[in-house]
Amino acid sequence: EDQVTQSPEALRLQEGESSSLNCSYTVSGLRGLFWYRQDPGKGPEFLFTLYSAGEEKEKERLKATLTKKESFLHITAPKPEDSATYLCAAGSGANSKLTFGKGITLSVRP
Amino acid sequence: EAGVTQSPTHLIKTRGQQVTLRCSPISGHTSVYWYQQALGLGLQFLLWYDEGEERNRGNFPPRFSGRQFPNYSSELNVNALELEDSALYLCASSLGRTENQPQHFGDGTRLSIL
Structure with missing residues (x-):
């Protein structure tokens, strides 16, 4: 059975304090590793897709990386507006189903 | 470009009732x-529709069902509501059946069962 585990569950950072969010996955036939951001009362907002080990993608203060077992979302010099829940999801096989982790709630203090 | 839209935004029902949620x-x-x-x-996967057909469903009982219309909009129906059905129901869409296309989400329908 496909599994995605995210850690830590919650992370509190000071503005400007860089850190990384972890996503571990066990999936048969990974078709893509997806990162989303979810604000309270909203649906998940798509951030990145990674397809193969060694791939990296960047957007503003965020950088996502992928290995054969894990993905990391690195946040450089975060700002309070980066506070949100970050979800990672793995797509497998040909059934377009995404298996989501439970998310990491990030709080950035000014 | 308009995103995925869902209606209603909130819904309150009682046990045993039926509900229909909509997605464009x-x-x-x-x-x-x-x-x-x-x-x-x-997030737990419920259903996937493509070109009007149900392509895959998650581990949910048959009282969860849906359909997709010719204009690609969709409905989710839940019969015989139970307390544990209280949740945020999210709809997402993607380009065709390409397995690694990102799914884009709406803001969901908040369903509360009393």
Whole structure:
């Protein structure tokens, strides 16, 4: 059975304090590793897709990386507006189903 | 470009009732997905529709069903509502059946069962 585990569950950072969010996955036939951001009362907002080990993608203060077992979302010099829940999801096989982790709630203090 | 739209935004029902949730995908997207996000459980895959057909379903009982219309919009129906059905129901859409296309989400329908 496909599994995605995210850690830590919650992370509190000071503005400007860089850190990384972890996503571990066990999936048969990974078709893509997806990162989303979810604000309270909203649906998940798509951030990145990674397809193969060694791939990296960047957007503003965020950088996502992928290995054969894990993905990391690195946040450089975060700002309070980066506070949100970050979800990672793995797509497998040909059934377009995404298996989501439970998310990491990030709080950035000014 | 308009995103995925869902209606209604909130709904309150009682046990045993039936509910219908609606979703309009992004223009040009033919695949629609439904997820349940219950407190503490994360997003759980419910159903996938593409070109009007149900392509896959998650581990949910048959009282969860849906359909996709010729304009690619979709409905999720839940019969015989139970307390544990209280959750945020999210709809997502993507370009066709390409397995690694990102899914784009609406803001969901918050369903509360009393």
